[in-house]
Amino acid sequence: MFKFIRSTATVLAVVLGIAGLVLVLYSWRLPPFTGGAQVTENAYVRGYVTIVSPQLSGYVTEVPVSDYETVKAGQLLVQLDKRIFEQKLDQAQATVASQKAALAGSTQQELSARASIHVSEAQLESSKAALIRAQANWNRVEPLVKKGVSTVSDADQARAALDQARAAVSQGQAALEVAHQQLETILVNRGSLQAAVASAEAAVRLADIDLQNTRIVAPRDGRLGEVAVRIGQYVAAGTQLMTIVPRDAWVIANFKETQIHGLTIGQPVTFTVDALQNRTMRGHVERLSPAAGSEFSVLKPDNATGNFTKVAQRISVRISVDPDQDHAADLVPGMSVVVSAGS
Template identity: 25%
Template sequence: MDEPRRPPVTPASAGEPEELLKARKPFYKRPLLLALGALLLIVGAMVGVRYYEYAVSHEWTDNAFIDGHIIYISSKVAGHVSRVYVADNQEVAQGDLLLELDPREYTARLAQARAALQAAIAKEEAAQAQVELTQVTAEAGVQQAASGVELVRATVETARVQVAVARSRLDQARAQVETASASAAQARAQIQMGTGARFSLLPPENATGNFVKVVQRIPVKIIFDPLPDSDYLLSPGMSVVPVVQVK
């Protein structure tokens, strides 16, 4: 005997809940998901358009550095630095004390100049006394004494010239000591720019080999206007990522 056929089992006949039946609806029959997907597409398109417009109208590079200016500050005399009153990348103003020179060398020169002056004065006085002595003894031999007097007078003139030279050296040594002991910047300082400084208008590009074609890059300088805030230290040599609006 043939067994009776059973009817096919359907979700409704299996007693499945109605929520599962609704959850199995196709995607295109779910308006909430369709609206959410459309919203995401619109937002993505807007973000993409804005990014494209920004990329087209702006240029940027990560191969940039903060540059600086070379400023030479020199004193009237040269010498050894004894003290430094400034640090690297410190802001200074006109009249600030930067360095001090060791005044011992100039003090020694001043003492030598004073000693030379005293010796020249003593030599002049001795020559003058010799002239007076020669004039007294000239009565015994006028002709012989006259030549001696002229010789001694020439010696006196030479001594006077030496005194004048010694006084000039003394004044020069005093001026050097005053300059070395002044409260202004008294040494030669050099404020150097940081790494990556360029001095030529179009610096050559480094290339290896003779058959390598290197595109010439033109340097671009960006000047801070107004000056950056002093609370944020920007020193020469720092790397930056500048963004320039070209359109």
């Protein structure tokens, strides 16, 4: 009797050991349970989770949305106090008006300088004509003086008139050169005034951008996460106010490197979603990661030091969700899924 009980216990222990071994082989998909399909539970739904933050600092005056609300692109999410930015815009616009007035004054100065050039040119022509007359008079008087026909006083007057006419011509030429230099100065300063106007107009555009940025709007359609901002709160640039999650969703499946062989772009896959009572859905392999996940970690393993234990690395695979499926709209980022690729 004792031998029979001991024999039964031995057989039961052997059976339990074999069952445990079979269970381990099946769980790890080791031979003879490898099959044609590659399965991983290390897979999750992913999506574009956008953090909404202000570009400006200021007090919150309006929050017209609430937690988990569906919003449209361009819809107002948060309004900051805009009074200071309205005044900055008015100040910038006044500066533009001032710079444009200075530029217009430069245009008037140019017209005046060109008129001065015309006056100087006319005066120079008049001086040249007077010089011609004085030279002709001297040419008549000089021979008469030598012959004693004309008096020395007449000769002195004619000579003085000629010298005076020559001086007037020199003065006219100098005045004309001064007028040209004044015009050149005005034209050179024109570039500075035009640059000042352009700078002032740029300041207006910047002030207008800041004013528009007091309205924080949804960048695209989607659903909001938890709204963390409150009316009256002072927020700084970059403060996380809320998150918005568009409806676009896909699956990231992390396969072991030994499972990657045979996976191809466009290959159909199936996956079950834990949150949807293990409902089976369809998808396709969209892209494979260019490196193992360990290569993207902050602290990379250094296998060249110490004792080495070989560990199978994980390769991420992006899977697109086939459209027009029931409950596809219920997929949200973070859900756990089980992916099966292949037959």
